Amino acid sequence: MVKCIELSVKVYLLENIYLDNVAKEICKLIDDTLIMEDKYREFHNKNEFKYYSFNLLYPLEKDKIYKKDCIYTFIIRTVDSELGTYFMRNLKNQYSDKIKVITMSKKVIPKKHxxxxxxxxxxxxxxxxxxxxxxxxxxxxxxxxxxxxxxxxxxxxxxxxxxxxxxxxxxxxxxxxxxxxxxxxxxxxxxxxxxxxxxxxxxxxxxxxxxxxxxxxxxxxxxxxxxxxxx
Missing domain, CATH: 3.30.70.1900 (Alpha-Beta Plaits)
Incomplete structure (x- = not known):
């Protein structure tokens, strides 16, 4: 039975980020998390289905510039429960030169019609x-x-x-x-x-x-x- 796990990631911005660069900056956080352990470094480097997806920062900014010193959220979803647990354990302490993760929460999306x-x-x-x-x-x-x-x-x-x-x-x-x-x-x-x-x-x-x-x-x-x- 496939379960969809949703991770809500609250972040603090250390620099302004233009909308065009948001996906790249989130990717950097995720990639830096994946390469922390050998198993997931290999997973990251392999050309194969990854079984996770993510959205961009919200709330949206009308001028398409996400602001330094403000707090935003993005969501990662996955059907891989082990990967979800790995992200919960390791992504919560992650940061880059532009983004710092401050809190995370996890839920399973209920199966409804x-x-x-x-x-x-x-x-x-x-x-x-x-x-x-x-x-x-x-x-x-x-x-x-x-x-x-x-x-x-x-x-x-x-x-x-x-x-x-x-x-x-x-x-x-x-x-x-x-x-x-x-x-x-x-x-x-x-x-x-x-x-x-x-x-x-x-x-x-x-x-x-x-x-x-x-x-x-x-x-x-x-x-x-x-x-x-x-x-």
């Missing part, structure tokens, strides 16, 4: 020719997102589920134009998307899984973090 999931950070789908709108359809994008989630679920649960089920019965784009977000030394284009989740048991299971791992690709770098609406 999910009406929809919607992305808080842009969903990325890395097609060969780049951003999906170049030469792909909405159906292509939905198929890629679905296949990615099922592949992650199969690998995490060490299973091979029957894929003959409807996962989403509607998707809706929240943004009117692509959203650019920095990744390493480039900017990637993505979308904020709302997915109406189908009623069947497998769709509900995968949607609950998505709350922890994110939707789309590069979730451990701040992309595709989703929230939920219960029925």
């Amino acid at each position: 999910i009406e929809s999931i919607y992305s808080i950070t842009p969903v990325i789908a890395k097609f060969e020719d780049g951003y999906w709108k170049g030469s792909n359809t909405v159906e292509d994008l939905e198929k890629r997102i679905r296949e990615n989630l099922i592949k992650k679920y199969n690998e995490f649960t060490n299973s091979k589920i029957d894929e003959n089920f409807e996962l989403f019965n509607m998707i809706k784009f929240i943004n009117k134009k692509p959203i650019s977000m920095k990744y390493k030394n480039i900017s990637l284009l993505g979308d904020k998307i709302s997915f109406k989740v189908s009623e069947n048991d497998m769709a509900q299971e995968i949607a609950n899984f998505a709350l922890g791992v994110g939707v789309g690709e590069i979730n451990s770098r701040g992309f595709g973090f989703v929230n939920y609406r219960w029925l």
Whole structure:
């Protein structure tokens, strides 16, 4: 039974941070935590699914500058209970030149019937020719997102589920134009998307899984973090 663990991380800013750099700064905190022990250093360095996702700092700042000497929160979610415990033990003492963690809390998101999931950070789908709108359809994008989630679920649960089920019965784009977000030394284009989740048991299971791992690709770098609406 997959459980989604949510860690609420309260932080104090040592310097101003522009919105464009928030994901990078949170990644630095998380990465520095992962490399503290050999097991998770190896995990961090491997090119494999990470099974965690995170959002950006809130409350939001209208001028897109998060302020020095102010307190904000971000959330990490994971379906890996050992990783959740590791973060609770080690991230709570972490700091960088711009951010200091001051408190953390942990909860398990209860399993209830999910009406929809919607992305808080842009969903990325890395097609060969780049951003999906170049030469792909909405159906292509939905198929890629679905296949990615099922592949992650199969690998995490060490299973091979029957894929003959409807996962989403509607998707809706929240943004009117692509959203650019920095990744390493480039900017990637993505979308904020709302997915109406189908009623069947497998769709509900995968949607609950998505709350922890994110939707789309590069979730451990701040992309595709989703929230939920219960029925």
